[in-house]
Amino acid sequence: YPEQSPEISRVLGYVMFADLRGFSNWALSVEPEQVSEVYDVLSGSVVQMMKDYPYSYWKLLGDGIMLVWEVDQDEDVAVDNAIGAAYELHKKYWYFRKESVSQVPEGFGIAITGGHFTKYESSTFFE
Numbered sequence: 183y184p185e186q187s188p189e190i191s192r193v194l195g196y197v198m199f200a201d202l203r204g205f206s207n208w209a210l211s212v213e214p215e216q217v218s219e220v221y222d223v224l225s226g227s228v229v230q231m232m233k234d235y236p237y238s239y240w241k242l243l244g245d246g247i248m249l250v251w252e253v254d255q256d257e258d259v260a261v262d263n264a265i266g267a268a269y270e271l272h273k274k275y276w277y278f279r280k281e282s283v284s285q286v287p288e289g290f291g292i293a294i295t296g297g298h299f300t301k302y303e304s305s306t307f308f309e
Contacts, residue, residue: 189303194253195238196264196296200271204287205245216284223278227271234270235263246290252301261296268292 202220209217228240228247239250249267251260271290279286 188305189301191301192298193301194257194296194298196251196253196260196294197299198249198264198268198292198294199243199246200249200268200290200292201243201246202287203289203291208285208287209245212284216286219282220286223275227274230274231267231270235267237263237267245287264294264296268294 202224205220224245224247225242228242228249231237231249232240236251237249238252241248249264251263253260271292275289279289
């Protein structure tokens with residue numbers, strides 16, 4: 183297959199990192215079904231955020247997520263989406279934890295950063 187060259191560009195954007203605190207130790211001490219419940223909340227939140235706070239890219243990082251908003255036109259929209267997504271993630275997990283009959287991790291540590299960064303799309307070797 184023909185090789186495609188990587189695409190590299192400098193973009194303006196915002197990134198939200200969210201890490202579920204205490205997840206690793208907790209996951210070792212509970213049944214797999216309990217871990218699955220937490221992952222369902224996490225992945226469900228990411229899917230809903232695409233609709234409510236449209237992002238450009240996301241990545242699952244084990245017990246955390248990274249969401250990226252590239253600034254296309256209005257920088258305020260990207261900022262509002264990042265902050266809104268962080269709030270919604272906290273809120274949804276708070277309700278899940280409150281209603282859970284078993285012990286689950288306390289919540290997320292969240293950081294949002296913004297500025298210029300390098301966007302790199304790797305080469306592909308497939309049509």
